[in-house]
Amino acid sequence: MMGITERKSREKENRIKQIRDSAATLFYKKGYAATTIGDIAALAEISNATIYLYFKSKDDLYYSLVEPSLDRLSKRLIAIANTKELDPESRIRNVISATYDFYEGDPDAYHLVSRYEASGFSKVLSKDKLHQLKELMSSNINQLEIVIADGIALGRFCESNPKLTAIIIWNTFMGVIQFQENRLAEGSSDYRRSTIDGAVEIILQGIRKG
Amino acid sequence: MMGITERKSREKENRIKQIRDSAATLFYKKGYAATTIGDIAALAEISNATIYLYFKSKDDLYYSLVEPSLDRLSKRLIAIANTKELDPESRIRNVISATYDFYEGDPDAYHLVSRYEASGFSKVLSKDKLHQLKELMSSNINQLEIVIADGIALGRFCESNPKLTAIIIWNTFMGVIQFQENRLAEGSSDYRRSTIDGAVEIILQGIRKG
Amino acid sequence: MMGITERKSREKENRIKQIRDSAATLFYKKGYAATTIGDIAALAEISNATIYLYFKSKDDLYYSLVEPSLDRLSKRLIAIANTKELDPESRIRNVISATYDFYEGDPDAYHLVSRYEASGFSKVLSKDKLHQLKELMSSNINQLEIVIADGIALGRFCESNPKLTAIIIWNTFMGVIQFQENRLAEGSSDYRRSTIDGAVEIILQGIRKG
Amino acid sequence: MMGITERKSREKENRIKQIRDSAATLFYKKGYAATTIGDIAALAEISNATIYLYFKSKDDLYYSLVEPSLDRLSKRLIAIANTKELDPESRIRNVISATYDFYEGDPDAYHLVSRYEASGFSKVLSKDKLHQLKELMSSNINQLEIVIADGIALGRFCESNPKLTAIIIWNTFMGVIQFQENRLAEGSSDYRRSTIDGAVEIILQGIRKG
DNA sequence: CATGAATGAGTCTTCATTCAT
DNA sequence: TATGAATGAAGACTCATTCAT
Structure with a gap:
């Protein structure tokens, strides 16, 4: 029935x-x-x-794609950022891992999200929707920031602006993906994961204390 | 007359x-x-x-904007990368300075250029023009790579993949600009230059030997 | 249903x-x-x-008009030219009759066809389509030629270049139509069919043997 | 000075x-x-x-080309038609010769003229200019008609509608030129003049008495 | 629910024509 | 006189969106 x-x-x-x-x-x-x-x-x-x-419209369809993807990623990162029992370096690596998994599991969603700021569609979405997206987007970087701030508070990371460091890490991730995808498209082997990991280590080295 | x-x-x-x-x-x-x-x-x-x-066309107009800007920047960066008499860290800072000057002097050109990889306009330009742009674009990162490789060879930087480090620096630059521009647009003070400098220092710290 | x-x-x-x-x-x-x-x-x-x-395009629309009309007429003329059991003069008259019927039944199609060579639209259609049209167009004159050649072989028509005679007949047809249409437009009675017939008789007279 | x-x-x-x-x-x-x-x-x-x-305009330029060319040809044909001392067949041949010379001497002008009726530029010229052109155009055929009427009156040509015969000859001329030009363009030898002559003979044969 | 068909509002691009120099 | 530069008006073609079935 x-x-x-x-x-x-x-x-x-x-x-x-x-x-x-x-x-x-x-x-x-x-x-x-x-x-x-x-x-x-x-x-x-x-x-x-x-x-x-x-x-309702092309607009609406676009938004309906970006919003939940971004939302999903956000929730994951928030969870990771709050596993206070783990040491900060591991949590940073976990954030990166989660983001990479998200990317690997749904590259299209990732690109939509990662690219969102870069695309000129602030002209295309309503103020409301745009604001909501910006909130979500910045939340991701905020989670990184929280972990880094924790690390500084715990004396593991050098004194520094945690937001800045978060931005560095976040953009490095996006940049590496972009770059390695280009190379992949030109026939190179797949170094995406390993390059990401290497990059994170360099940055951790840069902020680690002692 | x-x-x-x-x-x-x-x-x-x-x-x-x-x-x-x-x-x-x-x-x-x-x-x-x-x-x-x-x-x-x-x-x-x-x-x-x-x-x-x-x-000749909308296409042509677009290309005529991106190409010479990128070209100009490329030439500057090549010159800087080749001032072998300077120590690598200074040269990296100079590359960043030059890029920042370029950005400040003509933000529109910079954005056109910086966005090139992100925008889907591989569908929009002819194969030829696209290839040329890619060449120019990757040249910029190559200059950074050269300096970093020099630094490693001189024992100033840790052993690492210089290309990777170059990518990190490059993307950090673009990311920071993007981020600080957003904040600027929301009424914050202008921290663009200072944040860029801070970010560079973190990364240098991350790759510096000893 | x-x-x-x-x-x-x-x-x-x-x-x-x-x-x-x-x-x-x-x-x-x-x-x-x-x-x-x-x-x-x-x-x-x-x-x-x-x-x-x-x-698909204005081009396509144009071609879709000319091609099948011409094709239709071609097929009819081929059939007539091959009724070898009829004497050549009758076959010529039949070709003319068929062409006139075609014209009367769909004057627009006829004009499109008849004008094809005169119009400068070799600049307008693709090489392929143009070639196809030329083939069809010349096929019509070829049918006349075949009948005339038969007539010469049978000793009914004077020795002469059958292609030339075919051209004369064909162009006479088109010219008469054009001329009488002009007069019609100026208010005269409709002498199209009768003038066509008269013209054919003159030409037959010109090529008839004995 | x-x-x-x-x-x-x-x-x-x-x-x-x-x-x-x-x-x-x-x-x-x-x-x-x-x-x-x-x-x-x-x-x-x-x-x-x-x-x-x-x-004054593109229009004006076009008209200024067609009109005097047509005028020139007209005057020549009028002169020929009025050489009453010659026998009609010769006068017809002379009309054709003159038209061919005109064509050979200035093919562009000829084409402009010959095509005039066929081209759709009745929509493009003013009523006045259009009327004037039509007058000139029909004058040419009229000259042929005069000669043919003379021939009939003199008992040299069969009884028939002289205008019709004129149309036949005129269109045959234009058709043959068109056809042979096409062949020429495809690499054949130049049979324009000879085919014209042949065609005229066939038609004369068709209307000749006895 | 699903869609084939229709369209209004644009988009890029061309061209005859004007006008200041 | 001659022209480089500018443009209004128009043309082919596309696309998001609606609606009857």
Whole structure:
């Protein structure tokens, strides 16, 4: 009895996922403006109109992709930052690991997120949505900052501006991914994980006390 | 007497500069696809058609902005990297200084350049132009790499992958700028230069030997 | 029940026909370059964009008009030319009759076809399409040539270059139509068919043996 | 003293001729709509604006080409038609010869003229100019008609509609030129003159009495 | 629920024409 | 006289979005 409603519901979920996956792939590959609703519909193997059954607009679809991805990552990082029982260096490595896992598990989502600030779509989203995204985005860096501040308080890291160090680490991560992806695309082996790890060690070395 | 030709020529230069400035501003603020020729013309206070007097296409205009800026920066960095008589740390600081000067002197150009890898405009430029841009872009990181390798060879820096360190520094620069610009936009004081310097010191600390 | 799909299909066919008819009329009246997509859309009472639902480009629309018309006429003429059991004079008259019927049944298509060589649209169509059209076009004259050659072989027509005679007949046809249409437009009676017939008789007289 | 004015005047004439020649070439090769003022200016090696010193508009330039060419040909044909002392067949051959000479001497002018009716530029010229052109155009056929009527009156040609016969001859001429030009363009030898002559003979044979 | 079809509002680009020099 | 520069108006084509079925 309930089965039909259930199945319908499941199918609906699938349909939505299908759209989002296609959209994420394309937004990442071609950018917001260069991706058309038609492209997304084609990739999802549905009609243009169907997208509008589930999303109010192209805008809305975009936001619906970035927001939960960013949210998911944020929650993970918050959890890690709060494992106060671990030593700060390990927690930093864990933050990086989690971010890398997030990236590996859903590269499109990662790119959407990582790129968000860089893309000029502040013109494209409503003030509200934009603000919300900025909050989430900065939360990630904040978690790093918390761990570093802890490290300084514990005397493990040199005195320094923890926010600055957080920014350095965060941007290094994004930069390395970008760079190594480029090389990967040009046929090189996959050094993404190992380079990330190396970079973190250099920075830890730079802030470690003694 | 010769004045007329001269003035004409100067006016033409001005007109071109006017267009390029408007274009740079808008491409930076809204991205390539979201910027229309009409927007640019309006900002430059000329007609759409006039743009086509000086640039073959929107594409061409875009490229004409990115390429020489990047070229200029590249040349500066190459010069700095080759002042072998200076100690490596100073040379790294000089590279950063030069990049910062470039940024400060022409923020639009900088953003166009810095964003190049992040933007999806591999779909937008011809293979040729794209390749050329990639070359120039990677040259900048290469200069840093050279200095770092020198430092390692001289025993000043720890053994490490110089390319990796270069990437870290480069991305840190871009990240810090981005971050501090956001804060600036939200009303904070201007900590751009000082944060950059702080970040460089952390990294130098991280790679310095002994 | 099945009716819906059927009706939809019919409506779609109609829409396409609507567009083609409007296009044919305008291309004939004003020529390719002077006819705008907007003109066609207006005449068909649809939006510009709708045309692009059914045709890839203005080019494509033009070609889609000329090609099948020419093809249709070609096939008819080939059939007539091959009724070897008929005497050559009758076959020539039949070719002319068929061409006239074609003209009468779809004057726009005829004009598109007849004008093809004269119009400068070799600059407008792709090499491929242009070649195909030239083939079809020359096929028509070839059919006449075949019949004339038969007539010469059978001793009914004077020795002469059959291709030349074919050209004479073909161009006479087109010229007479053009001329009589002009007069018609100026209010004269309709002498198209009768003049055509008269002209053919003169030419037959000119090539007939004995 | 007068020399300067004279030279100026001569230069002006040259300039105008230069423009007209370029225009004629291009209008013929690419058609009215597809030929731009810029094309013409480039070929004439002057600036766009200069054209407007001598011609009110593109339209005007076009007309200024067609009209005098057609006029020139008309006058010649009128003269020939009135050499009543010659026998009709010779006069017909002379008309054809004169038309061929005209064609050979200035192919661009010929094409402009021959194509006039076929081109869709009734939409492009003013009623007045259009009417004038039509008059001139039909005058040419009228001259042929006069000769043919003379031939019939003299008992040399069969009873028939002289206008019809004139049309046949006229269109045959244009058709043969077109056809042989196509072949020429494809690398064949030049059979233009000989084919014309052959065609005329066939037609004369068709209308000759006895 | 799903979609084929339609379109209004743009986008880039071209061109005939004008005008200050 | 000649022209370099500028532009309004238009043209082909695209796309997010709606709606009847």
